[in-house]
Amino acid sequence: MTIAQRTAIRLSDGRELIYFDETDGHDRNAWPDKRDLPTPPAASQLRHDPLVDEWVAVAAHRQTRTFLPPSDKCPLCPSTPEFSTEIPAPDYDVVTFENQFPSFSARVHPDEIASVTDLVPVRPGTGRCEVVCFTSDHNSSFGALTPARVRTVVDVLADRTASLSELPGVEQVFPFENRGIEIGVTLSHPHGQIYAYPMVTPRTRLMLNAAAKHHRATGNSLYADVLAAERASGDRVIASNEHWTAYVPAAARWPFEVHVAPHRRRPDIPALSGPERDAFAPLYLDVLRRFDALFDKPMPYISAWHQAVTGEGRDLGYLHLQLFSIRRAADKLKYLAGSESAMGAFINDIVPEKAAQLLKNL
């Protein structure tokens, strides 16, 4: 399936919501948002940590966000006559809207940006944070979507990546899904998020530095070489098709971690061809099925799309999805403790080849 009709509306507090319908003929403007919402909060602050040369976003207002509401008060379900949610219509296929409690937004109030010390520059957290609802079915999950719906979601992420990349100051667009209360999900309705950052994130900067070094030494794309080596070896490949390969990285940090990468080098989701978008759906659904089958219960996971940055270093990017879980055994979670949290040094309790074997056999 793909997008047949795209309708952008404004919620009562001015935030944008977009309906992506798989069929046409919907009058989405017939359902205005009737809620009396407060003015959305101002953008967060970015403070520069001089000790590690990284920007940290400080968003005080996020402490008040909705936390695990009962299912009849879910803000991501369609609205009913009894309860108005974030989505005014009584049904939808896929919708995106600006987060009510965003880490980054265009609502900058310059007076509120105070300086801290000469060594800690502060700037507004301009950018945008969006929510993506994959289905109106509260009790579903991404892994239970049809391949046709997954294709629609990929098209939606392509639409949003292209739009958000054009916003002033946006340097990187990051679509992701957090799944499971173990990960810290505050709403159980199947949904993802998109962060449009006003800076290059620390992890991406490390990846760009490594890719630049490899390119200077060999003239090649680092990710393309890594992917080619994994495909040639096959030791850690768990599934593949004509356009995509899913494999456990040789130096995986997490107990169960899989990369899903297109065979052709693409900078971002908008650059994927129609056949590539179609082929992604069954492969990714297969990987999610294997994740849930590992311990015969829903796997908590983070699913993260790594896309090329919008500015300098864009030519070094190679689109791929990183899926990982903190579950290391049926009743055990991996916590980021001393070594990981304080030193950034990961210690993985499961050998990547063993993890790949377990996932391959399911």
Ligand SMILES: [Zn+2]
């Ligand atoms: Zn819901």
